[in-house]
Amino acid sequence: RKEVEQDPGPFNVPEGATVAFNCTYSNSASQSFFWYRQDCRKEPKLLMSVYSSGNEDGRFTAQLNRASQYISLLIRDSKLSDSATYLCAVHYAGKSTFGDGTTLTVKP
C-alpha cells in the first residue's frame, strides 16, 4: 500500500463546477499536510497548507481529518485556469511524501 494515495482522476468538469479531491495517508504520526499545484512540465507550487481546523483561501478549501487519515481539497466555481495536477503532500520525520496527483481539466 502506498503511503499517500490519491484518486488520479482525471476530473473533467465544466466551468463553474465544484470539485473535490481526497488524499489518504497511512502514517498516523504524519506531522503536516499540504496541497500543491503542478502545471504540465513545471515544478509543483504550494496551493495551501492543511489544518485540522480547515483552511480556506478564496475558492479553495482544504480539510484534514486525522481520525480517518485523509485530507481533502474543494474547489468552488472552477475556472479554466484551475486546470492542472493537484498533489497532496504529507510530512513525517523530515521528509515529504507526495501522492501521485489528481489531474483536473476545466472545460468551457
Next chain:
Amino acid sequence: GAVVSQHPSWVICKSGTSVKIECRSLDFQATTMFWYRQFPKQSLMLMATSNEGSKATYEQGVEKDKFLINHASLTLSTLTVTSAHPEDSSFYICSAHIGPVMNTEAFFGQGTRLTVV
C-alpha cells in the same frame, strides 16, 4: 519570485556521459535539500536528502554511486548523474524549506528535464 533556483532546465546528453544539476537556495540557507525524480504522469519520488557538510541520505533502491550528491555550501546542492543511460531520462527536481522541514512547505526548483540519447 523563485526562492530555489535549479540549473539547467533541460539537458540532452549521450549515453555514458555524466550530467551535473545545480540547486541553489536564494536569500536563505538550506542545510537540507531534497532531490526528486518524476516520470511522466507519476508523482515525485524522493531520491535522496542532501545534507550540508555531510553525506547524502539515499532512499532505498537509489544507487548512490550513480547519483552523486554534493552539498558543499549552505546554498548549493548538486546532483550528478554518472554514466547516464536512456532509462535515466526523467524530470529531476530539487526542493528546500525555509524553516523546519517538519511544518513548512517545500519550495521547488524549476526542475531539470534530462534526456539521454
